[in-house]
Amino acid sequence: MTSNGTPVMLALHQTALGGPEVLRPTELPRPEPGPGEILVAVHAAGLNPTDFKHRAVRVFLPPPPLTLGWDVSGTVVETGFGVTLFRPGDEVFGMLPYPHGAGSHAEYVTGPARAFAAKPAGVSHVQAAALPLAALTAWQALVDTADLRAGQRVLIHAAAGGVGHLAVQLAKERGAHVTGTASAPKHDFLRELGADACVDYRSEDFTAAAEPYDVVLDTLGGQTATRSVSALRPGGVLVSLLPGAEDTAAAAEKAGVRAAVMLVEHDQSGMRAIAERAADGRLRAHVSGTFPLAEGATAHAQAETGRTTGKLVITVR
Numbered sequence: 001m002t003s004n005g006t007p008v009m010l011a012l013h014q015t016a017l018g019g020p021e022v023l024r025p026t027e028l029p030r031p032e033p034g035p036g037e038i039l040v041a042v043h044a045a046g047l048n049p050t051d052f053k054h055r056a057v058r059v060f061l062p063p064p065p066l067t068l069g070w071d072v073s074g075t076v077v078e079t080g081f082g083v084t085l086f087r088p089g090d091e092v093f094g095m096l097p098y099p100h101g102a103g104s105h106a107e108y109v110t111g112p113a114r115a116f117a118a119k120p121a122g123v124s125h126v127q128a129a130a131l132p133l134a135a136l137t138a139w140q141a142l143v144d145t146a147d148l149r150a151g152q153r154v155l156i157h158a159a160a161g162g163v164g165h166l167a168v169q170l171a172k173e174r175g176a177h178v179t180g181t182a183s184a185p186k187h188d189f190l191r192e193l194g195a196d197a198c199v200d201y202r203s204e205d206f207t208a209a210a211e212p213y214d215v216v217l218d219t220l221g222g223q224t225a226t227r228s229v230s231a232l233r234p235g236g237v238l239v240s241l242l243p244g245a246e247d248t249a250a251a252a253e254k255a256g257v258r259a260a261v262m263l264v265e266h267d268q269s270g271m272r273a274i275a276e277r278a279a280d281g282r283l284r285a286h287v288s289g290t291f292p293l294a295e296g297a298t299a300h301a302q303a304e305t306g307r308t309t310g311k312l313v314i315t316v317r
């Protein structure tokens, strides 16, 4: 409790932008749920590249103080005015509104009820926390944006990473032929996920495929986006998660390809689709590391190497 009786919590907090060392476990007032919001006791919270990017430089958020974290899995403690979907005690997982809703790297967080779905009973909080942002990104890219269909050919860049390894599983479930890029030691992992073909981006040219792709999920942007245009058939779709290079739009227009840059959105129907698939095992997060909240800085440093296989998760309770 603070001196005026407000409950407190521990949060991975920063008062300046910078390296992982700016992250400090800090006592802060526990948030209260506003209208339409739920207060969640965080059990586990996924870590995404956007966390270390926002920690280091100003992107979409106001300057520090900041508590980052968009992924959450936990237990509803309190509901705000008008919430009918959840009750205290419910186990939920979700992605807080991106970008302004961050704050899950803490013991408690609030967010709109409709950013969450019920956590499947057979899925652990660590597994559930690894899914929301990365799986929603894959879902919104492949299903909502590209309308990926059975029999189509899709190329997924960085297929062993957080977004990529979930995108491979979703694309296979839709009946697509999936090619993933990764360094050679990760090709067995891609095949276990269901990938039909693997490209070692360090030694092979992904544009040299015998047949063009219908869809490319580009997690890298820049020149990878432009080069991906040439791997697509006319009428194909390039979905990039980072901006392309200066020449990407012109290359796409010339090739008759749709080039879209996508930003993930909180999305209850997407979360329900993810929950259904996690419940029956069609979608599984590969968690390659967990870190207690107090070691959040170490988690950031590891994530920032860009070599993560699957996901890293911060454990809170």
Ligand SMILES: NC(=O)c1ccc[n+]([C@@H]2O[C@H](COP(=O)([O-])OP(=O)(O)OC[C@H]3O[C@@H](n4cnc5c(N)ncnc54)[C@H](OP(=O)(O)O)[C@@H]3O)[C@@H](O)[C@H]2O)c1
Pocket: 048, 049, 050, 133, 134, 137, 157, 158, 159, 160, 161, 162, 163, 164, 181, 182, 183, 184, 186, 201, 219, 220, 240, 241, 242, 262, 263, 264, 303, 306, 307, 308, 309, 310
């Ligand atoms: N726009 C949006 O809404 C949105 C949403 C989610 C993510 N993103 C962005 O998308 C990117 C990927 O996110 P993520 O969570 O999947 O990242 P991640 O988990 O950190 O990705 C790590 C993986 O990237 C692979 N990789 C690195 N360089 C590569 C290259 N040149 N070609 C192929 N694979 C490569 C690594 O494999 P190796 O070890 O084999 O190199 C590693 O397995 C990030 O920049 C993130 O910020 C954007």
